[in-house]
Amino acid sequence: MSEGAPTGPLDGYRVIELGTLIAGPFAGKLLGDMGADVIKIESPDRPDPLRTWGQAEQDGHRFFWTVHARNKRCVTLDLRVDAGRDLFLNLIEHADVVVENFRPGTLEKWGLGFDVLSARNPKLVLARVSGYGQSGPQAKSAGYASVAEAVSGFRHLNGYPGQAPPRIALSLGDSLGGMFAVQGVLAALLSRERTGRGQVVDVALTESCLAVQESTIPDYDRGGIIRQPSGTRLEGIAPSNIYQTSEGNWVVIAANQDTLFVRLCTIMGRAELAQDDRFSNHVARGKHQDELDELIGAWVALQDPTSLVERLTEVGVVAGPINTVEDVVKDPQLIERGMLVDHYDERIGENVLGLGVVPTFSETPGSVRNAGAASPGYDNASVWGGLLGLSGDEQTELKKKGVI
Structure with missing residues (x-):
């Protein structure tokens, strides 16, 4: 400087x-x-x-x-x-x-x-x-x-x-x-x-x-919908949430596009989920996101956080750790x-x-x-x-x- x-x-x-x-x-x-x-x-x-x-x-x-x-x-x-x-x-x-x-x-x-x-x-x-x-x-x-x-x-x-x-x-x-x-x-x-x-x-x-605030106003105007807080996720957007790993760390996995979801299912060893009527497209996944989050959460709970993010990134699934500032200042x-x-x-x-x-x-x-x-x-x-x-x-x- x-x-x-x-x-x-x-x-x-x-x-x-x-x-x-x-x-x-x-x-x-x-x-x-x-x-x-x-x-x-x-x-x-x-x-x-x-x-x-x-x-x-x-x-x-x-x-x-x-x-x-x-x-x-x-x-x-x-x-x-x-x-x-x-x-x-x-x-x-x-x-x-x-x-x-x-x-x-x-x-x-x-x-x-x-x-x-x-x-x-x-x-x-x-x-x-x-x-x-x-x-x-x-x-x-x-x-x-x-x-x-x-x-x-x-x-x-x-x-x-x-x-x-x-x-x-x-x-x-x-x-x-x-x-x-x-x-x-x-x-x-x-x-x-x-x-x-x-x-x-x-x-x-x-x-x-x-x-x-994205579509909150038109959603209310045309559908009478008052968007509510949704915790760690967005309602109707799935999977896009945080999941806890085997070491207690939290990671974000955002695979709500059809192509990304197929990749996630494959790396989970559950390729059949991408063909399941509950999860086969964006709308269906949104309606069944509780079930989907439970399935993904059970799998992530068995994974090491560092290698998990690396493997997901390698296959093109959007994922990342929830960092503290101590992690951020070391980010390469x-x-x-x-x-x-x-x-x-x-x-x-x-x-x-x-x-x-x-x-x-x-x-x-x-x-x-x-x-x-x-x-x-x-x-x-x-x-x-x-x-x-x-x-x-x-x-x-x-x-x-x-x-x-």
Whole structure:
């Protein structure tokens, strides 16, 4: 990992990131991974709480910060005061994109609505990530990923029938919102190439969670079906489940296509199952998946987990172990693909392992150039001085006044 000019397909684009925690910063991180010059703004008196998130701790530092702050320059600026507002308007003249995840109306309260921003920079793309979107009866309600997952119906689908719907141990709704924001930003930049004008990209966490729910809405509309949680499998999709091996490990076997099911039956020594009327096609297997899971489970329970996955993979049956992070960081496929890379964290003076850049690009690969600014305002000089031309004395005076 090295400092220097951005690399990647967004080399030459500049993004200003406002907001805290996950959704907005995740969007900024993805854009930075692809080479954009991302300038993250933190309040001088209220830095991003993400600096203190994460479960591991070393020398008083936690490491969620290295995930979402990497590849960014961090500056301090108080947008609530006139001097800060003016400095921000000067900054966006040099920007292509602003990403924010405040509650709707916050920018307008500060006199920084899109009308003001676009008047200063007509080419600016403003990505706005919020709980419920910028319009509608709930627009100004606060929204977190946990609630967005619940309100959208996403949370209802998780877990087992008749049990409390559990949460996955991630802020998935935030990450989905950030990903859709990046998708919108890229489309808006492409549109700008034709029109010469920017626009607002309005992303709601609730809608982001809804967007990945496959056929739940048409199934309800045309069949009155309210899809229910189905534990470790999907109802009507079989076999596609987890099965416990002789050593207690769990593996996933997904052989729900007819050709794959034939291969599975053959390696099980039960080729006749593929001709059984209960299992001979997709619909039949879905209707009899309890029986099928029982048959496969009994066979898997006698198998060694490592050799089982190897043998299934060799014959073209989709299978894999359920790995912990301890397994993931040793995965040769991920290592070979550059998905596990060191981030030099200046806060502790050591490398911290993190995720590589997704997706990969054949001609303009992204990169991990830094692990995130060690302290708020770390890049004030390079941005306020180098980019906007403020002298050292001017920066000192603004700092004394609490503007930066």
